[in-house]
Amino acid sequence: MGSHDRDDRPSRRKALECMTWAGTGVLWTVAGGVPASLGLIDGAVAQQAKGFAFLQISDSHIGFDKPANPNAKGTLEAAIGRVRALPAKPAFMIHTGDISHLSKSSEFDDAEGIISQARLDVHYVPGEHDLVDDDAGKLYKERYGRGSKGAGWYSFDAEGVHFIGLVNVVNLQAGGLGNLGAEQLAWLEDDVKGRAASQPIVVFAHIPLWTVYPDWGWGTADGAQALSYLKRFGSVTVLNGHIHQVMQKVEGNVTFHTARSTAFPQPAPGTAPSPGPMKVPPEQLRTMLGIATVTFQQNAQRLAIIDTPLQG
Amino acid sequence: MTSVPVRSMALLAWALAAAVPARAADAAVKIANFTFNPAELRIKAGTKVTWTNEDDIPHTIVSPPQVRSKPLDTDQRFSFTFTTPGTFKYFCSLHPHMTGSIVVEAATGSNVQ
Numbered sequence: 001m002g003s004h005d006r007d008d009r010p011s012r013r014k015a016l017e018c019m020t021w022a023g024t025g026v027l028w029t030v031a032g033g034v035p036a037s038l039g040l041i042d043g044a045v046a047q048q049a050k051g052f053a054f055l056q057i058s059d060s061h062i063g064f065d066k067p068a069n070p071n072a073k074g075t076l077e078a079a080i081g082r083v084r085a086l087p088a089k090p091a092f093m094i095h096t097g098d099i100s101h102l103s104k105s106s107e108f109d110d111a112e113g114i115i116s117q118a119r120l121d122v123h124y125v126p127g128e129h130d131l132v133d134d135d136a137g138k139l140y141k142e143r144y145g146r147g148s149k150g151a152g153w154y155s156f157d158a159e160g161v162h163f164i165g166l167v168n169v170v171n172l173q174a175g176g177l178g179n180l181g182a183e184q185l186a187w188l189e190d191d192v193k194g195r196a197a198s199q200p201i202v203v204f205a206h207i208p209l210w211t212v213y214p215d216w217g218w219g220t221a222d223g224a225q226a227l228s229y230l231k232r233f234g235s236v237t238v239l240n241g242h243i244h245q246v247m248q249k250v251e252g253n254v255t256f257h258t259a260r261s262t263a264f265p266q267p268a269p270g271t272a273p274s275p276g277p278m279k280v281p282p283e284q285l286r287t288m289l290g291i292a293t294v295t296f297q298q299n300a301q302r303l304a305i306i307d308t309p310l311q312g
Numbered sequence: 313m314t315s316v317p318v319r320s321m322a323l324l325a326w327a328l329a330a331a332v333p334a335r336a337a338d339a340a341v342k343i344a345n346f347t348f349n350p351a352e353l354r355i356k357a358g359t360k361v362t363w364t365n366e367d368d369i370p371h372t373i374v375s376p377p378q379v380r381s382k383p384l385d386t387d388q389r390f391s392f393t394f395t396t397p398g399t400f401k402y403f404c405s406l407h408p409h410m411t412g413s414i415v416v417e418a419a420t421g422s423n424v425q
Contacts, residue, residue, distance in 0.1 A: 066368040102370060132383045175403065217407055217408060274345035275346060276369050
C-alpha cells in the first residue's frame with residue numbers, strides 16, 4: 001500500500017502524489033473517449049495517478065426507514081467511514097442530491113452530522129426529496145444554497161477543471177422527466193462561453209442528464225440542450241445519482257456516470273413493476289450501496305471513475 | 313401490507329353505500345408501484361377523494377392551481393373535495409411520470425341511483 005501516513009489535514013499534495021484505492025470496485029479508465037474496464041480491483045491494488053481525485057456520494061435519503069434499509073444513517077456512516085479510510089485524501093466531495101428523504105430539518109441535521117466527519121468540503125446539488133418542505137426548498141437553500149443561482153445551480157474551478165452543479169428537480173411537469181428550465185440553460189450557456197475547449201468539464205446533477213429510462217422518469221427533458229453547450233469541449237464528465245445504481249455511457253467526448261446510493265438500491269430499468277426501493281437479503285445490501293471516486297490525470301488526458309460498494 | 317386489499321374493498325363498499333344519500337360519496341385512489349389506481353376516477357361534484365400511498369417511497373398529488381398535497385409517506389393519506397365539474401389532471405411532483413385524472417360531473421341529475 002505504500003507509505004501513506006494517516007494525517008487528515010487537508011493536503012492536496014498527497015492526492016497529487018498518489019491515488020490508492022483499497023476496496024473492491026470496477027476501475028474505468030477513459031482514453032480518447034473510449035472506456036476500458038481494467039477489471040475488479042481487489043484489496044490493495046494501487047492506481048498511480050498524476051492528477052487529483054474527488055469523491056461522489058449520492059442519495060443518502062436520511063429519514064428513510066423502510067424494509068429496503070431500516071438504517072440509512074448507518075449505511076451513510078459506513079460510506080463516510082470508507083471515505084475517511086482512503087489512503088490519499090480527495091480534494092473534496094460532491095453530493096448529487098437526495099440528502100434527506102422528506103426535507104425535514106432533523107434529516108438535514110443528521111446528514112450533516114455524518115457527512116461532516118469526512119472533513120472534506122462538500123458541493124451539493126438537490127434531489128427532489130430535498131425540496132418537499134412546506135416552502136418548496138427553503139430549507140435546502142438556507143443550508144446548501146449559499147452563493148448559488150436560481151434554485152441552487154453554480155460552478156467553480158478546481159485544479160484546472162471546471163465544475164458545474166445543476167438543478168434538474170424543480171418545476172417538474174406532469175408526465176415529464178427531470179427539468180433544467182430556460183433560466184438555468186441560459187446561465188449555463190453563458191457560464192461556459194469563452195472557456196478553452198481543452199478545459200475538462202465536470203457536470204453534476206441529481207437526475208441523469210441523459211435518457212436512461214423514460215418510463216420511470218429517468219432522464220432530463222432538456223438535458224440534450226445543456227449538453228449542446230458542452231459539445232466543443234474535449235473532456236466532459238456528467239455525474240448523476242437518482243437511480244441508485246451504477247450506469248455508464250460514453251458518447252463522443254462525454255462520459256455519463258451514475259453513482260450508487262448510500263441508502264437503498266433500486267431495480268435495473270424495466271426489471272420490476274416500479275422503480276421503488278429494492279429489498280434484497282440483508283447480507284447483500286451493502287454490496288449494492290457505495291461511493292465513487294473520480295481521478296483526473298490531466299497530462300495523460302485520462303479520467304478514472306472507481307465505484308466502490310460498502311462491502312464485497 | 314396484507315390488510316391493504318381488505319381496506320380498499322372496505323372503502324369501495326363505503327363509497328357504493330354512500331352513493332345514494334344526498335351527501336356525495338367518498339372515493340379512493342390507491343397509490344402503489346408508482347401508479348395511481350384508478351388512473352381516471354369519475355365522481356359527482358362534492359365528492360371527497362382520498363389518496364393513500366402504499367409505496368415505500370413518498371408521493372405527492374399536484375393539480376395546479378387547486379390541489380397540492382404534502383409528500384405522503386407510506387400509508388399516509390390526502391383528501392380533497394371536488395366541488396366544480398371538469399377534468400382535473402394531476403401528477404406526483406416527485407415522480408412526474410405518475411399521472412392521473414379526476415373527472416367531476418355535475419351533481420345535479422345525479423340522483424338516478
